[in-house]
Amino acid sequence: MGDRRKILQRVGLYVLVLLILVWTLGPFIWLFLTSISTQAKLNTIPIQWLPSPPTFEHYQAMFDPTSSTGALFLAAMRNSLIIASSTTIVCLIFGVLAAFSLARFSFRGRNALVMGMLATRLLPTIALAVPFYVLIVGYVERVAPMYDTRHNLVILYTSFIIGLVVWIMQGYFQTIPKDLDEAAMVDGCTRFQALTRVILPLVTPGLVTTGLLAFLLAWDEFLLALIFTRTSNAFTMPYFVFIVGSSQYYQSPAAVAAGGFMAALPPVILALVFQNRLVSGLTAGAVKG
Amino acid sequence: MTAKVSRKRDSGQMSQRRGDQAFAFSLLSPALLIMLVVVFLPLAYAFFLSLNKAEIVVVGGKGSVLAEWRWLKNYLYFLVDPSFWYSVRVTSYFTGVSLAIELVIGTIIALVLDKEFWGRPVVRALLILPWAVPTVVNARLWGLIFEPHAYGALNGLLQTLHLIGPTEAVNFLAPIPIFQNVPGLGQITTWLGATRAINWLILGDTWKVAPVVALLVLAGLQTVPKELYEAAEVDGATAWGRFWRITVPMLRPVILVILVYRTMELFRVFDILYILMAYTIPVLAVKTYQEAFVFGGFGRGSALAFLIGLFILIIAFVYIRLVAVTEEA
Numbered sequence: 259m260g261d262r263r264k265i266l267q268r269v270g271l272y273v274l275v276l277l278i279l280v281w282t283l284g285p286f287i288w289l290f291l292t293s294i295s296t297q298a299k300l301n302t303i304p305i306q307w308l309p310s311p312p313t314f315e316h317y318q319a320m321f322d323p324t325s326s327t328g329a330l331f332l333a334a335m336r337n338s339l340i341i342a343s344s345t346t347i348v349c350l351i352f353g354v355l356a357a358f359s360l361a362r363f364s365f366r367g368r369n370a371l372v373m374g375m376l377a378t379r380l381l382p383t384i385a386l387a388v389p390f391y392v393l394i395v396g397y398v399e400r401v402a403p404m405y406d407t408r409h410n411l412v413i414l415y416t417s418f419i420i421g422l423v424v425w426i427m428q429g430y431f432q433t434i435p436k437d438l439d440e441a442a443m444v445d446g447c448t449r450f451q452a453l454t455r456v457i458l459p460l461v462t463p464g465l466v467t468t469g470l471l472a473f474l475l476a477w478d479e480f481l482l483a484l485i486f487t488r489t490s491n492a493f494t495m496p497y498f499v500f501i502v503g504s505s506q507y508y509q510s511p512a513a514v515a516a517g518g519f520m521a522a523l524p525p526v527i528l529a530l531v532f533q534n535r536l537v538s539g540l541t542a543g544a545v546k547g
Numbered sequence: 548m549t550a551k552v553s554r555k556r557d558s559g560q561m562s563q564r565r566g567d568q569a570f571a572f573s574l575l576s577p578a579l580l581i582m583l584v585v586v587f588l589p590l591a592y593a594f595f596l597s598l599n600k601a602e603i604v605v606v607g608g609k610g611s612v613l614a615e616w617r618w619l620k621n622y623l624y625f626l627v628d629p630s631f632w633y634s635v636r637v638t639s640y641f642t643g644v645s646l647a648i649e650l651v652i653g654t655i656i657a658l659v660l661d662k663e664f665w666g667r668p669v670v671r672a673l674l675i676l677p678w679a680v681p682t683v684v685n686a687r688l689w690g691l692i693f694e695p696h697a698y699g700a701l702n703g704l705l706q707t708l709h710l711i712g713p714t715e716a717v718n719f720l721a722p723i724p725i726f727q728n729v730p731g732l733g734q735i736t737t738w739l740g741a742t743r744a745i746n747w748l749i750l751g752d753t754w755k756v757a758p759v760v761a762l763l764v765l766a767g768l769q770t771v772p773k774e775l776y777e778a779a780e781v782d783g784a785t786a787w788g789r790f791w792r793i794t795v796p797m798l799r800p801v802i803l804v805i806l807v808y809r810t811m812e813l814f815r816v817f818d819i820l821y822i823l824m825a826y827t828i829p830v831l832a833v834k835t836y837q838e839a840f841v842f843g844g845f846g847r848g849s850a851l852a853f854l855i856g857l858f859i860l861i862i863a864f865v866y867i868r869l870v871a872v873t874e875e876a
Binding site (some may be wrong): 266271272274275278279281282283285286288289292300301302303304305307315333351352356357358359360362363371374375377378381382383384385386387388389390391392395396397399400405413414416419420421424441449450474477478480481485496497499503504511515517518519520521525526527528529530533537539540 | 562566567569570571572574575577578579580582586589590592593596601603605609610611612622656659660662664666671672674675676677678679680681682683684687688689690691692694696697698700702703704706707712713714753759762763766812814815817818822827832835836839840843849850853855856859861862
């Protein structure tokens with residue numbers, strides 16, 4: 259009796275696991291299957307789950323710089339890589355310095371500053387997008403070209419990512435005993451050298467996690483790219499996925515799926531490779547507050 | 548703490564402390580300057596704009612701002628505008644229903660993953676995949692799945708499961724109010740702006756987030772001491788009783804953080820609704836975008852943006868207080 263119940267429980271557990279896997283992976287697998295289907299197969303009733311034969315024409319088109327899709331895709335990929343990496347570097351450099359300062363020194367207003375950093379991450383993008391637009395198009399544009407440039411997006415993305423970097427990194431710095439700074443300074447390091455030569459190597463895992471989160475956030479951003487870019491000078495992968503689905507660039511569901519799959523590939527690969535780090539970073543942020 | 552102690556010591560320590568302060572400030576100042584320019588200045592400017600009727604005029608490639616002082620008229624305009632309150636309700640409906648579903652699905656997944664089974668590390672690793680998919684791709688992906696023709700993916704699935712006829716098709720993203728044949732409830736859902744479309748879109752949005760909620764809850768579950776369950780089992784508590792009496796109270800801090808973080812993210816939802824529904828589901832972010840960038844009313848747009856920002860900062864403040872209380876306890 260007890261044995262039978264145990265077996266049933268095991269079977270039930272594996273059925274649940276299977277359901278979780280289908281729910282988690284199914285939609286993404288469908289995106290890929292759609293992207294390698296021909297239009298005729300997609301319009302078949304009843305539905306054909308596996309495309310046979312598969313076609314890779316949409317992927318070929320995206321990597322062909324002479325086709326219209328290819329020109330758009332390659333520009334968007336280049337822009338996204340440049341913008342997301344630059345934003346990550348800028349946020350890490352300035353964010354890490356500030357985080358170290360907040361983690362190591364106590365001064366009046368320190369707690370308010372830490373909370374302020376967190377609050378900037380929570381601000382809705384649209385609340386900043388409106389004044390950004392008026393300031394940039396109405397004033398800054400006269401002095402320096404900003405609209406439809408990559409550096410403009412890097413600056414704007416910094417606004418909502420740097421606060422998060424400071425917030426997470428100061429948590430990592432607090433796990434390193436302060437004695438280490440002092441020991442380094444006794445050995446003849448300046449305060450700044452104590453940070454760069456002794457403390458930073460110790461928080462490398464934290465730097466990697468924080469850098470990844472910053473990169474993924476910048477890669478994902480859509481609203482500001484929609485407002486501030488127009489041409490292949492600066493538009494990003496999310497903007498590309500938006501226009502291939504709903505404008506004069508629209509071709510077919512399969513082409514949209516292929517574009518979407520390519521836009522998702524870099525973050526998905528990064529997340530799967532570094533999943534342990536990301537989960538620990540996310541849980542450290544959430545569990546510790 | 549250290550600063551307070553060193554204050555009582557000799558003057559050598561005092562100058563060291565002053566050096567520390569200068570160093571601390573020099574490390575902080577670049578980040579503070581950046582935030583001043585890209586966060587606080589725009590916010591202050593948004594407040595100024597919100598008190599004006601503001602338009603952008605572009606002449607010969609040069610833009611200039613035409614502003615006309617209007618006191619609080621932009622705010623009053625929205626506060627008496629039924630469509631603004633409709634936006635507030637739709638946004639709240641989207642936020643509330645999504646949150647509830649995310650938490651339930653996330654907790655179920657976490658409880659399953661807390662058990663030992665073959666392949667658990669792989670399943671846990673794969674859970675991060677939906678979270679990594681960009682929101683725009685998520686919108687497109689669900690747009691494909693919700694394809695309203697008989698050859699669409701979800702329609703195909705419903706046909707295979709014999710839930711609809713073999714050539715039938717459901718138009719998932721139709722703006723049809725729900726529960727219309729239930730007296731009372733039908734009126735409430737209409738008032739809330741609950742439609743078939745928004746419900747299916749909530750499912751799409753949940754797909755991306757529920758697994759990460761599960762990972763966070765799972766991390767919380769693993770902090771619950773196993774002895775508590777064993778003791779409760781000895782005392783004869785049922786599995787259900789153990790879940791409500793031990794698991795849920797121990798998960799309180801994690802769930803609190805998820806609740807408030809997600810409330811804020813859901814409240815500013817834009818991408819999936821704008822991409823798939825354009826302006827037909829006017830959540831606050833979509834309405835603000837339309838007001839400013841489609842109608843060109845930057846004063847009104849700023850007033851809306853400021854109202855959302857204010858609302859979110861209030862939630863953030865409550866959240867910080869709640870977390871502080873939990874940490875002290």
